[in-house]
Amino acid sequence: MQDKYDALKKYYGYDSFRPGQEQIIDNILAGRDIMAVMPTGAGKSICYQVPAVLLPGITLVISPLISLMRDQVSSLNSNGIPAAFLNSSLTARQYTLALQRASAGAYKIIYVAPERLVTEGFRSFASGADISLLAVDEAHCVSQWGHDFRRSYTEIAGFVSILKKRPVVAAFTATATEQVKADVKSLLGLRRPFEVTTGFDRPNLYFGVLREKDKLGFIRSYLDKNPGRSGIIYAMTRKNVEQICSELQAGGYQVTMYHAGLSDEERSVAQDDFIKDKKPVMIATNAFGMGIDKPDVGFIIHFNMPLSMEAYYQEAGRAGRDGSDAECLLLYSKSDIRTAKFLIENGSDSDSADPEDAAAAKKNRLEKLKTMISYCESEGCLRRFILRYFGEKYDSAECGKCSSCLTEHTTVDVTRELRAVYIAVGSTGERFGAAFITDFLRGDDSPRMISGGYCEREGFAALSDRSRSFVRDFISRLVENGLLISSEGTYPILSISPLFDRVIDSGKRVTMRFREEQISGRAPKHQTRAYTAPDSPIDAGLFERLRSWRRDIAARRSVPAYTVCTDSTLRRIVAQKPRTRSELGQISGIGDAFISRYADQVLALLREYRG
Numbered sequence: 001m002q003d004k005y006d007a008l009k010k011y012y013g014y015d016s017f018r019p020g021q022e023q024i025i026d027n028i029l030a031g032r033d034i035m036a037v038m039p040t041g042a043g044k045s046i047c048y049q050v051p052a053v054l055l056p057g058i059t060l061v062i063s064p065l066i067s068l069m070r071d072q073v074s075s076l077n078s079n080g081i082p083a084a085f086l087n088s089s090l091t092a093r094q095y096t097l098a099l100q101r102a103s104a105g106a107y108k109i110i111y112v113a114p115e116r117l118v119t120e121g122f123r124s125f126a127s128g129a130d131i132s133l134l135a136v137d138e139a140h141c142v143s144q145w146g147h148d149f150r151r152s153y154t155e156i157a158g159f160v161s162i163l164k165k166r167p168v169v170a171a172f173t174a175t176a177t178e179q180v181k182a183d184v185k186s187l188l189g190l191r192r193p194f195e196v197t198t199g200f201d202r203p204n205l206y207f208g209v210l211r212e213k214d215k216l217g218f219i220r221s222y223l224d225k226n227p228g229r230s231g232i233i234y235a236m237t238r239k240n241v242e243q244i245c246s247e248l249q250a251g252g253y254q255v256t257m258y259h260a261g262l263s264d265e266e267r268s269v270a271q272d273d274f275i276k277d278k279k280p281v282m283i284a285t286n287a288f289g290m291g292i293d294k295p296d297v298g299f300i301i302h303f304n305m306p307l308s309m310e311a312y313y314q315e316a317g318r319a320g321r322d323g324s325d326a327e328c329l330l331l332y333s334k335s336d337i338r339t340a341k342f343l344i345e346n347g348s349d350s351d352s353a354d355p356e357d358a359a360a361a362k363k364n365r366l367e368k369l370k371t372m373i374s375y376c377e378s379e380g381c382l383r384r385f386i387l388r389y390f391g392e393k394y395d396s397a398e399c400g401k402c403s404s405c406l407t408e409h410t411t412v413d414v415t416r417e418l419r420a421v422y423i424a425v426g427s428t429g430e431r432f433g434a435a436f437i438t439d440f441l442r443g444d445d446s447p448r449m450i451s452g453g454y455c456e457r458e459g460f461a462a463l464s465d466r467s468r469s470f471v472r473d474f475i476s477r478l479v480e481n482g483l484l485i486s487s488e489g490t491y492p493i494l495s496i497s498p499l500f501d502r503v504i505d506s507g508k509r510v511t512m513r514f515r516e517e518q519i520s521g522r523a524p525k526h527q528t529r530a531y532t533a534p535d536s537p538i539d540a541g542l543f544e545r546l547r548s549w550r551r552d553i554a555a556r557r558s559v560p561a562y563t564v565c566t567d568s569t570l571r572r573i574v575a576q577k578p579r580t581r582s583e584l585g586q587i588s589g590i591g592d593a594f595i596s597r598y599a600d601q602v603l604a605l606l607r608e609y610r611g
Contacts, residue, residue, distance in 0.1 A: 004029075007050050011079045013569075013591035018043045020198035024170070025050050028133060033193040034170035035185055039200050040317030044172045045072060048135035052109045053081055057130030058102070060167075061111045063137045064150060069111035071275065071294070075563045076109060080593040085111040086122065089268075099125050114141075114152035117159040126159070131167045134160060136188060139171035140310075143183035144361055148311075157189040174317060175310040175390065200313075200390045204320045207382040208329045208403035209375070215303055215331045216247060222301070222329075223253055223281065230280040231299035234315055236339055238285060240303060245283040255281040258288040275560045277551070286311060294560070295322035296567045301329045305336035305376055307344065308368035309389050312375075322568040332376040334472070340369055366488055377476045379513050381405050409513040417466070417474055418483075422496065422504050423459035425484065430495040434479075434486075437494060438471045470514075477512065538575050542609050546570045549605055553598070565594060577606060 004025050008014050017025070021043055024036055028051040038044050052059035063069050069085035076083035084098050084107045102110055103125055116122045134156075136142075142153040160166060171184050171193070185193060212218040219233065235241045238259045245257035256270040256279040273279040275294055282288060286306070300319045306312040312330070320326030344365045375385050382402035387394045398405040424441050425432075432440075439446065440454060443461025454460060463471050475494070478484040483500040486492040503510065547561075547570060554561040569589035578584040581599045585592075 002054065004050055004054065007053050008046070010592045011049075011053065011081055012046065013585075013587070013589045013594065015588065017046075018198075020196050021047050021050075023196055024194070027194040028168055028170055029054060031168055033168060033190040034172075035181060035190060035193040035195045036170070036172045037176050037181065037197040038172065038174065039198070039202060040174045040314055041202060041321040042174075042198050044137070044174075047172065048133060048170055049076065049081065049109065051133055055132040057132040058105075058107065059109045059133040059135060060126070060131055061109060061135045061137060062114050062117075062153075062156060063111050064114065064141055064153075066113070068137070069113075071560065071563070073109075073111060074559050078559065078563045078593060079591055081109060082107045083109040083111070086116055087111075087113040088115075095121075103129065114150065114155065117152075117155050123159070123162060127162055127164060129163075131163055131165075134167045134169045136169065136171045138173060139184045139188065140173040140176050140180050142187045143180045145177070145179045145183060145364060154187060157187060160189065174314050177310075178391075197391075200387055200392050201383065201394070202317060202320065203401075204323055204325050205316065206325070206327045206401050207316070207386070208327065209332050209378075209382065210329060210403065211333065212331050213333070215333075216244065218331060219244070219248070219301060219303075220251060220253075222299075223248075226299065228280060229298040230274075230277060230294065230296055231301065232282045232284060232288070232297060232315075232318060233301045233303055234284060234286060234306070236285070236304035236306075236336070236343070241283050241285055244303060248281075248283070253281065254279045255283055258282060258284040260285065276554065277561060286315065294318075295562050296324070297321065297326065298324070299327045299329065301331065303331055305330065305332055305340060305372055307340055307365065307372065309371055309375060309386065310368070312372065313386060313390075322562075322566040324568055324571075330376065336376075337369075337373060340372075341366070344369065363488075370486075373476075374480045377473070377480055379404060379409065379477075379515070407515050409515055411511050412514050413509060414474065414512050415509045417463060417471075418478075418510050419504065420459060420462040421475060421478060421484075422500060424462065425494050425496055427457045427459050428454060431493060433492055433494060434472060434475045437475060438468060441471050442466070442468060473514075474512075542577075542606075543570060543574045545605060545609060546573060546602070549601065553601075564598070565589060573602065573606075577610075578603070579606070 002010075004022070008017065019042075020036070020038060024034055024047040027034060028048070034047075036044065036047065038047075048059060048061065061072075063072075066085075066087050066089050069087055070089070073083045073085050084102065086095060086098055090098065099121065101107065112122070136153075136156060138148070139153075141148050141150040142156070143149060160169060169188060169190055171188055171190060173180075173184065176184065184190070210218070233244065235244055238261050241257050241259050245255055248255045256273050258267055258270045262270070270279075270282070271288075274282045297319045300316050302312070302315070306315065316328035319328055344362060371389065375382065378385050381394075381396075381398050382404050383399040384394045384397070400406070420441060421437070424437050428437070428440060439449065440460055441463040443464040445455055449455055475484065478500070479486045479494070483497055483503060485495045485497050487495070547567075550561050550564050550570065553564050557564075566589060569587065572587050572589065573584070576583070576587060578587065581595060581603070584590060584599055584602060585595050
């Protein structure tokens, strides 16, 4: 009788489970509900796919995006697991035929959009089907306190109640606060769920925050130094996406774009071009990516600051899912803060009928934005910041793999600057924001400053010897550390906190760490590679031959190349150079379906290459 280890090796080619996977699988097989928080790239899909092939009947997977369904089903069928998806991309005839085949037991796994759960045809099928497991992917979508609430997810509990027997319900999400987890358990009706949160750390990812005035120039330079590498560039607005894409295409770069304003056909073509590496770089809003299962994404660049750490880490986590080194770079500027606050203040809260709930949700988003700003302006280890936010301890003060840890800092005595800011905010009446206080401290004799009589007040021009960027960054650091209080709203006002009073009254000297460009005011050089180069094969020529073979196979089958096998698996083939089917089958990532279809071709290619 096949067990979980047999299934793992047969269908996926792996000999062991990743952290958390085996515990989840054991509890599902024992009939227990699941609440799992696993970062993007941690292998959530295996947690429900392995039980699916071992349990009787059907496993339903609730997924929010067509893209994930198509990719997952393609991979499953390639691995020998019969699967299908039911969503709006199917014609009426295709949908009816798929339901008929599902009713006849043709599939072990069926992916379904949450909107389908309320349709009469699907409910009729489901109420009579033998459903053993209901897996809910992106489960945070059920909570209004999450970063991607979808009302259709609130129908899941009602759908479960109409089934002839209650299946095991397993909820999975990449990021969730305690409040969101509580919502997921309650709103999905989980019964005494087994709860697991695997480590959030992704050691293969490099995190960088770069202050680039010429963001497009940086991107061009980065793409020039990383030709052919697959990546996603996220921008906050559709206008930004279109502008970036247009300018890069004009420069001859193979890029495409994705946002909610495009037609279904345009989005489908763009996604297909990206998944199949016809255009390896995607420019997109956050409408793109949830559930994207492309394992060889080598970089994520955020053109603008995201609105929350949850959104950022989920989007950044789409890099390096095959375990290869990858980069997550955030191009930060102060203007991102204004844009973000505008989007939050003017965003739709129509999902909540209660005005108080809507106001609370908006306040929650602003608090999340504050944390995101703190991340961007932090001089400490970025990995440590991320892990601490998600409640995970990180013992080391430095990770050695982020822009903060790899940038040289200078310790500066800021006692004078600290007192100058304290006096400036107080003498101007705690009525202005950071931009005005910066101008005041720098001695800007603008008409507004003169007409208001501020040039005559104590503290005016006290930091005229410091660069504008230094003063502005310094003020941001004081807000981050709780010395200054920044009010809510699009145009925040600074005020002095009780902590600031105590620090000044203590008379002690204060030091802070700064990067060289913060002190000098000079723009930093483009940091297109702040970390070591990504994993490279032992024999680059053989690796490219294998990639070319894989590309041809994928084109003939009209599937993404990574569904044949991933880059990391190809690297292992290059390193081990197997001579027999048995040796090839021992390589991690090579399952029975691959051996059956491709072993002879791969071994012949290796023999030919060896000469």
